[in-house]
Amino acid sequence: MTQGQTLKTKLVSMLCMVYRQEDCTVLADRLLLAMGLAGDQAPVPAHQNHWDEADVWLITYADTLQRPGEKPLVTLHDVLKHWLSDAISGVHILPFFPYSSDDGFSVMDYLAVNESHGSWQDIERIAGDFKLMADLVINHMSARSRWFENFRKRLDPGKDYFFEASPRDDLSAVVRPRTSPLLTAVQTEDGERYVWCTFSEDQVDLNFANPRVLEEFVAIIRKYLEHGISIFRLDAVAFLWKEIGTPCIHLQQTHELIKILRLLIEHHTPTAIVITETNVPNRENLTYFGNANEAHLIYNFSLPPLLINTLVTGNCRHLKTWLMSMPPAQMGTTYLNFIASHDGIGMRPTDGLLDEDEKQRLINTMESFGGRVSYRRTADGRDQPYEINIALYDALKGTAEGGVDHWQQARFVCAHTIMLALEGVPAFYIHSLLATGNDYERVEHTGRLRSINRAQCEADRLDELLAQPDNHHAQVFRELKRLIGIRRRQPAFHPNATQFTLHLGLQVFGFWRQSARRDQSIFCIHNISPETQEIALADINLIGTDRWVDLISGMVIEDLSGSVTLKPYQGVWLSNRE
Structure with missing residues (x-):
């Protein structure tokens, strides 16, 4: 917003780019009234980061965790406080509204909490302890x-x-x-x-060509803000605007509407965040940053398939090529990094990154590990793989060549060690933190392939499992929490800290992070293969006057002319500051 320009004048100019046949001054007044804003409000400062290295988010359904005689939102809050209060800063509760299908994404009433889940008071209690992300199912x-x-x-x-x-x-x-x-x-x-x-x-x-629909959603957003929701996930927003004769995806009006919603949201609550959910090829996904005036964060949709492909093939070429191509996010924007979610592993984000044979090999490998494939229909009537439906723990149970092996747990932890260190805010799907496997019974019960990774858990049974030392759920949970704790103390892991890709061969994936003050450097180096790898320290260019330590193991580097031995799927975070 330029100097001297009010919120209303900015809003009018933006609305005129979408609603050319409307009186945009009147429409702006209606939207400002719906949001409870004054038109002469001063501009919100641009390029503000509403996150830091301590931000780690959890993704869960409202009813994933259940306890007899208790509303699931109450149970969720209790489990979050007991097990994760020292590990996560925010929680994304997937649609908790009354719905008719698609596990919540077919909303019947945007302004009500599903009675079977709990109440708005339960939502507000969670928002009082954690940053709360909610879905705006806007399409x-x-x-x-x-x-x-x-x-x-x-x-x-x-x-x-x-x-x-x-x-x-x-x-x-x-x-x-x-x-x-x-x-x-x-x-x-x-x-x-x-x-x-x-x-x-x-x-x-919905028909956003009717400005009344926009006005309705602005009023809905205001209610969410008043209930403590501060992070808005714009679900399936790429499809928002339709024009006959076009692809009806990524149209300019869609981008303008996101800018309008962000403008209103950040003037109501300057620290609120807008995230776009656009499961599309990487270059298309990047457009939703706009000029740092659309999404604050975009989902890093290419990361899950590329990282999984890297770990099951033992070859990081495509992951490394992709990372080198990713532009550093401008201040006030960043990436949302995830490897698993309530949906499957998207295949469209691999377009232009994996060739057709490589995609099919990944699909075949995932199917051999118990996964399923969902399809989409192309313009010429063909059915193409859209996503792979599989629990992440089972997706990493072996390799493409060797099949199932004994490195599943190490491979799984390695994936998250990489995710935690990358530029952006890391988000853990609850079933990844718990190392849950494929739920075939739920698929059979619902008839939906995505249910394979949407298991529901008894909270009391979960407490028992996590308190035990010898099951893989507890072992993975403790190790991931330990890694999260390390990450949250490192300035070089700020979501906007500098990142450069390292070149250490195809079996070792590495990158370098540096804090904004340049007082910390971390070399993040990961063996993504089932064979031991030897890395010459001279190839990493560690500064000889600094003391270097692996933050993960505590190992101190005594001889910079020597080497580091990485066991299969081991990662190190070599830092000049402990």
Whole structure:
């Protein structure tokens, strides 16, 4: 925002880029009223980092952890405080609203907490102890929602809230993430209408060409902020704006709407954060930073498939090439690093990074470890792999060539050692912290492949497991917590600290981080193979006047002319500051 420009004048100019036929001054007044903002408000300072090296986030469903006679949100809060208060700074609770399908992503009421999960008071208690991320399921809404029932009845609010098209329209260019039909026939008081369903017939796309829909969501955002939510995950936002005859993904209006939402959010709560969820090829994903005026964070969607591919092939060439191509995030923006989530391992983010044979080899390996594959339909009618559905612990149970081996736990920890050290904010899916395997019973029960990595756990049984010394769940949990604790004390692991890729061969993946004050350097070096590797310290260029120690093992480097021996899947963080 330029000097002397008010919030309202900035907002009007942005709205005019989207709603050319509207009186944008009036629309701006309505949005400011919905958000509770004054139009003459001063600009929010740009390029502010609302995170540091201590930020580590957890991803979980509201009802992943359960205890008899207790609401799951109460149970979740209790487990977070007991087991993770010293490890995480924030928690992403996946959609906790009333829903009709897709484990919460088919929202029926944006302003209510699912009664089976708990209440807004439970949400506020969690937000009082942790930074809270919530989903703004902004692209679509449940076909069983009140808005959609009003659409059928031709009543407000809802009559013009959903995107319609005709089977006669040329939709051949539309990019699809699913194989289901794009249009669904619906009987209304005005006869048959065809609504646009990017994901399923129960998830009907909203029509943001109607500014009333934007106004509704601004009011929803304000309510979330008032309940303590400070991080907004814009779900499936790439598909937000539709124009017949275009791919209907990444349209400029979508980018402008994200800028508008960010502008309003940060003027209401200057420390709030916007994250875009765009499971697309890497170059497309990067566009959601804008000019540091769209998303504060973007999901690093290429990291999970590339890192898993690296560890099962024992070759880091593609991971290293990708890391060298990633631009440093501007101040006020950064990456959200994750390896696993409630969804599968996306294959679209490997476009341009892995060739077709390499993709198929990865798919074959994951299937041999018990994984499944979900597909999307291309413009020419072909079904292409969209994501691999598998629990991360089982995804790393062996190698592409050798199959299942005894290095599963070491390989799994190595993956997270790498993630924790990379530029950006690390996020752990709860089932990764717990080293949960494939849940075939849940897949059978729900009929959905993604359920393989969405197990529900008895909290009391979890307490028992984590208190024991000899099961892999407890061993992994303790080691990951230990690594998290180390990471959170290092200025060189600030999400925006300098990062350079090292060249140490194909079996060793390394990079260098340096703190903003240049008072700490960390060389992060990882053996991504099942064979022992010897690394000459001269190849790393450690400064001879500094004292170097491996933060992970405590090993002190006594002879800089010597070497470091890395066992299979061992990582070291060589730092000149303890």
